[in-house]
Amino acid sequence: MKITNRFAIFAVVVVSLAGAGQALAADYLLKPGKEDHKWLLPASPVAPADNQVTPARIELGKALFFDPRLSSDGNLSCASCHSPMMGWSDGLPTAKGNKSKVLGRATPTITNTAYNTLQMWDGRKSSLEDQALGPMESMDEMAMDLTALFKWLNAEPTYKDMFARAYPGEPIDRTTVAKGIASFERTVTSSNSPFDRWLRGDEKAMTRQQIIGFRLFSDAGKGNCIACHHAPNFTDGGFHHIGLAAHDKVNPDVGRYAIKPVAAMKGAFKTPTLRDISLTAPYFHDGSARTLAEVMAHYNAGGVSKNNLSPNMKPLALSPEEASAIVAFMQALTTPAQPFVLPQLPFN
Template identity: 35%
Template sequence: MRPSRFALYLLLAAGTALVSPAQATDLRALYSVPQEQWPAPIVAPGNQVTPLAALPENATHTESADPGTSSLLKARRELGKSLFFDPVLSGSGQHACASCHDPDLGWADGRRFSFGHNRQQGQLNSPTILNAGYLKELFWDGRAISLEEQAAASITNPIEMAGNPPEIIERLQAIEAYRQLFEKAFGDPEVDFDRITAAIAGFVRQRTTTATRFDRFMRGDQSALNDQELQGLHLFRTKGRCMNCHNGALLTDGKYHHLGTAFYEVGNYTGRYSVTKKNEDFSAFRTAPLRNVAVTAPYMHNGLLADLDHVLAAYNMGWWQNQPTELGRQDPRFAQLSPLIQPLNLDQQELQALKAFLLTLGRGAPYTTPTELPR
């Protein structure tokens, strides 16, 4: 059963306190050495986790083009930018990629559920596209394995953009400015759907945040985190048990877990099962990367939690095991709470330190001005 907002707020009712000078000195000493000498992370027995890391400062690792086409990449990204902001790709001509991934809103949309074609409401929260080029699987259920595949799926989804590829191609071919952009990007003016998704993917791959204060700290700048934030990092790795699922440079294990956010027969509740058809994946959703988490509220696959205080309170209480409906009792797939979750017993000062650390993971990319649409 979902707890009330009031119950969650009760967990946060205590006052805050600052980390003591002695604690701060000890933590500075602990974390001023190479990471392999840091205190060992607290994780479940047998759970192998990837050490935290800064993102590569250059995003070239995300490009899929061969050396022979490298001179066209800049033009391809510029084309992708125009297409990303252009509603011409949608069935109605009124809905663009940027409608759900707004640069003013952390490249998400700030809603629990996005509106798509003909104001249809989806059943999943729109994730940010920031750093999406580093992911191996996309969407909450991981059904896409590349940004190109993700772009095609969203454009053609009848609830999202409801675009029809032949109609989109015809519209773009009728615009001289677009034919010129395709020629610059691909060497000839041909417009096809694979080129459209490749250009959008190229633009999205460049939406990265590689110079956050967390990245600076991981590259050796000890001054990048203040005392409270450093305590939050320590708690993240130890008592908070966060590294069980949030590790590596993206702060995600790239896996799928059931927490308590999916309710049987409510909205999209099947999760990863819809891709794998494995019972253990029923109601399991992808671990969200924590980068830029400060600007991507609301949280969880269905936007269930409104802010970071609610998120931290839910993890602190150990989430909850959903009670099965009558149908759920008869379904062998009925999801059990991930065994990686357990009550944390963090006090208010520790919760605030954890939150302070999360805020160092980025507040969005430098502002991107939407391009003037080719017409």
């Protein structure tokens, strides 16, 4: 019988996963094949024609992103929830907003969000520009009076100069503020993880256990993680009910259903990227998983809540060694940290 599916071959030749990833019978499975290259990200995210990324726009957006004066109390910036020290998230189960109000959803990382086609857990924003002012306008988050914000920005000499260089001839308003922040966010990317280096030919970039984890992750008959976490950014851009226990509570968060009232979307949330996932615990939209091991245990069990569960959610029957190998693979999706220089904010 002629077998052409690499993963079918993999299922036959894996003798044992005992000892967290030992004994692959075929060494070539430890090397990336042509079909694996689909996981390599494009060199840079696509930007809209009217907001191509330039150094001046990045500089402006970076200042706006880190400036707490864009909030009503002057103490909360975009970076307060999306911190470079916390994987561009905040390390909390769910976010804290205006006056430290505990919010209902976890802060998603902005890493590689420029590759997404929809933004926010429920997909209510269509682009980085569209979402940029959302937290400022929300009374639960930054609670900013935008009229007062634009008045101040137009009167601040350094910001006026920065806007003039970034968007010459355009007013300082919600459009250019959103464009600037989006331009900076397009620079927050991850594409040089051990997994990426392995794909590009560095055979020692990942351990044997991590490579086995990738094969299990990609195998529809085993981990089946690729049902939702597609190449190259480890997300399908879709929305799924994954069976979190919170869905069995009274008045649970309905997720995407609030935006698109279709029965299948009740309790469904956007598939997050897994890139830099080791930096962004806790996990899930409600922050209910503290570790990647807990994430795998949830999927291995097929979820907790069965009410309106996504058809992709089924018990996996992975052995402890197999689950550990997938966790090890996910840990190989983090790009090594590089020094990050905070902006010097305008102050006159």
